[in-house]
Amino acid sequence: MTFSYSFKSAFKSLCREKWINLLSILTVASSLLIITLTAFFLYNVEIIANSLPERFSIVSYLKDGLSSEDTQVIIDTIKRRADIAGLKYISKEDALKELQHTLKDTGYILEGLTENPLSSSIEIKLKKDFVTPSSAKHVAGEIKKIEGIDEVYYGEKIADAIHLLRRSMQNMSVIIFLTISSGVVFVTYSTVKILFYRRKQEIEIIKLLGATKGFLRMPFLIEGGSIGFFGGLIGIIGALLFYFAVTYRLSMVIPMLKTLLFPFEILVVLPLIGIIFGIIGSLIAIGRLKL
Amino acid sequence: MITFQNVSKYYDNQTVLKNITFTVQKGEITFITGPSGAGKSTLLKLMYLAESPDEGDIVIGDFHLASLKESQIPYLRRSVGVVFQDFKLINSITVFDNVALTLRIRGVKEREIRDIVSNALKKVHIRHLSDSYPTSLSGGEQQRVVIARAIAAEPLVILADEPTGNLDPNTSIDIIRVFRDLNAQGATIVIATHNRELFKGSGNRVLKLDGGNIAGEEAG
Numbered sequence: 001m002t003f004s005y006s007f008k009s010a011f012k013s014l015c016r017e018k019w020i021n022l023l024s025i026l027t028v029a030s031s032l033l034i035i036t037l038t039a040f041f042l043y044n045v046e047i048i049a050n051s052l053p054e055r056f057s058i059v060s061y062l063k064d065g066l067s068s069e070d071t072q073v074i075i076d077t078i079k080r081r082a083d084i085a086g087l088k089y090i091s092k093e094d095a096l097k098e099l100q101h102t103l104k105d106t107g108y109i110l111e112g113l114t115e116n117p118l119s120s121s122i123e124i125k126l127k128k129d130f131v132t133p134s135s136a137k138h139v140a141g142e143i144k145k146i147e148g149i150d151e152v153y154y155g156e157k158i159a160d161a162i163h164l165l166r167r168s169m170q171n172m173s174v175i176i177f178l179t180i181s182s183g184v185v186f187v188t189y190s191t192v193k194i195l196f197y198r199r200k201q202e203i204e205i206i207k208l209l210g211a212t213k214g215f216l217r218m219p220f221l222i223e224g225g226s227i228g229f230f231g232g233l234i235g236i237i238g239a240l241l242f243y244f245a246v247t248y249r250l251s252m253v254i255p256m257l258k259t260l261l262f263p264f265e266i267l268v269v270l271p272l273i274g275i276i277f278g279i280i281g282s283l284i285a286i287g288r289l290k291l
Numbered sequence: 292m293i294t295f296q297n298v299s300k301y302y303d304n305q306t307v308l309k310n311i312t313f314t315v316q317k318g319e320i321t322f323i324t325g326p327s328g329a330g331k332s333t334l335l336k337l338m339y340l341a342e343s344p345d346e347g348d349i350v351i352g353d354f355h356l357a358s359l360k361e362s363q364i365p366y367l368r369r370s371v372g373v374v375f376q377d378f379k380l381i382n383s384i385t386v387f388d389n390v391a392l393t394l395r396i397r398g399v400k401e402r403e404i405r406d407i408v409s410n411a412l413k414k415v416h417i418r419h420l421s422d423s424y425p426t427s428l429s430g431g432e433q434q435r436v437v438i439a440r441a442i443a444a445e446p447l448v449i450l451a452d453e454p455t456g457n458l459d460p461n462t463s464i465d466i467i468r469v470f471r472d473l474n475a476q477g478a479t480i481v482i483a484t485h486n487r488e489l490f491k492g493s494g495n496r497v498l499k500l501d502g503g504n505i506a507g508e509e510a511g
C-alpha cells in the first residue's frame with residue numbers, strides 16, 4: 001500500500017479545503033480544551049476531597065466518673081476496629097487546659113467554676129476508605145453502643161457535602177466528556193463527509209482505475225486523524241495559556257489559586273485523543289459512504 | 292481473452308444491447324463501429340463493470356464477471372487499461388500525477404513511476420506537458436493524456452473508446468501506431484470508433500453495432 005501517496009493526497013486536500021479544515025480543527029481544539037479544563041477541575045476537586053479525610057474525625061465523649069481501667073477498656077475496644085486509623089484520648093483536665101489556652105485573655109470566664117464541667121473524650125480518625133457519610137454514621141452508631149460512651153459527634157454535614165461535591169463533579173465530568181467527545185467525532189465525521197462529496201468525481205475516476213476500498217479510504221482516515229491531531233496541538237496551546245493566566249495573573253489577585261495543580265500529563269495525550277476521535281469520525285463517515 | 296455470451300443491457304426499458312455474442316482472442320485488435328447511440332461505449336463499460344449486464348455472461352481473461360465478488364472488481368479494472376470517451380482526467384492534479392495515479396493504485400514504487408510515466412507520455416508526444424494541468428490543455432492533448440494513462444501500466448487488455456475523437460488525422464495515425472506496437476507486445480485491444488480511417492485496409496476484425504445488435508462483421 002502506497003502510504004506516501006495517501007499522506008500526500010490527504011495533506012493536499014487539507015490545504016485545498018483550508019477553510020473547512022481550519023474551522024473543524026478549531027472546533028476540535030476548543031472541544032479538547034473544554035475536556036482539559038474539566039479534567040483540571042476534577043483533578044483539583046479530587047485532591048481537595050482526598051486531603052479532607054485526614055482532617056475528618058469522630059469525637060466521642062465519655063461518661064463522667066469512669067475509672068482509668070474502664071477508660072482503657074473503651075480505648076482498646078475502639079482500637080480493635082478495622083476501620084479506625086488512629087485515636088487520641090483527651091482527659092477532661094487536658095480539655096480544660098486547651099479551653100483556657102483558646103480563651104487566653106478571656107480566661108476569667110472560667111474563674112467562677114469550682115469543678116471541671118468538661119468531659120473526657122476520644123478523637124477517632126477513620127481510615128481513608130471509610131470516610132463516607134454511610135460508614136461514618138455506621139461507625140458512630142457502633143461506638144455509641146459501647147459501655148461508658150455518652151455522646152458521639154462527627155462532621156455529618158461536612159462529610160455529606162464533600163461527598164456530594166465529589167460525586168457531582170465526577171458525574172458532570174463524565175457527561176461533559178461524553179458530550180464533547182461525541183461532538184468531536186461528529187465534527188470530523190461531517191468534515192470528512194463534506195470533503196468526500198467535494199471529491200466525489202475524483203473518487204469515481206480513481207475507482208474506475210482499479211483502486212481498492214482501502215486505497216480510497218486511507219486519505220480520508222489520514223485527513224480525519226490530522227484534523228484531530230492539529231486540534232489537539234492547538235488545544236495544548238489553549239490549555240497552556242489558561243495555565244499561565246491562572247498561575248501568574250489570577251493568582252496575584254487571588255493567592256489561593258496558587259495551590260491549584262495542573263495535570264500536565266493530559267496535554268501530551270490531547271493530540272492522541274484528537275487522532276482517535278478524528279479517525280473514529282472518519283470511519284463512521286466512510287462506512288456510510290458508497291466507496 | 293474477451294467473451295460475450297448472449298449479453299443484453301437495458302436502460303430503463305430501452306434496449307441498448309440485445310443478445311450480443313462474440314469472442315476476442317488474446318493478442319487480437321478488434322474495432323467496434325456503428326452510429327452514435329449504437330451502444331459502443333456501453334459495450335466497453337460492461338467489460339470493466341462500469342455497468343453490469345442484465346443478461347448473459349462476460350469473461351475477461353480469468354475474470355468471470357457474472358460471479359465476480361465485489362472485492363475482485365478493482366483487480367479486473369487493473370487488468371484493463373481504458374481510454375474513456377469522456378476522458379475522466381482529474382483536473383486538480385498535473386498530467387504527470389494523472390498518469391502516475393494508475394500506477395500508484397497498483398502499488399508501483401515511486402522511484403519506478405517517474406520513468407514509466409515519462410515513457411508513456413513520450414509515446415503520445417506530450418512529455419513536455421508533464422507539469423501542466425488538464426484544464427490548460429487542448430482537447431487532443433487531454434485525449435493523449437488519457438491514452439498515456441491507459442497504457443502506462445501495460446495492461447493485458449486495452450479498451451479505447453473513440454481514442455482519436457479529438458485528434459487530427461496525422462496524430463490519429465500516430466496513436467493507432469502506438470496501439471499496434473502494444474499489440475505486437477501481446478496486448479489485446481478493443482477500439483470503439485466511427486472513424487473508418489482507423490481500420491481501413493488494416494485487415495483487423497471490425498464488429499458493426501446497430502440498434503443493439505451486432506449487425507455484421509468485416510475485415511477492415
Ligand SMILES: Nc1ncnc2c1ncn2[C@@H]1O[C@H](COP(=O)(O)OP(=O)(O)OP(=O)(O)O)[C@@H](O)[C@H]1O
Pocket residue numbers: 302303307325326327328329330331332333334376485
Ligand atoms: N446511463 C445511461 N442511462 C440511460 N441511458 C443511457 C445511459 N448511457 C447510455 N444510454 C443510452 O444508451 C444508448 C447507447 O449509448 P452509448 O453511449 O453506448 O452509445 P455510443 O455507441 O457509444 O455512442 P457515441 O458514438 O455517441 O459515443 C444511447 O441511446 C444512450 O442514450
Ligand SMILES: [Mg+2]
Pocket residue numbers: 331332333376452453
Ligand atoms: Mg460512445
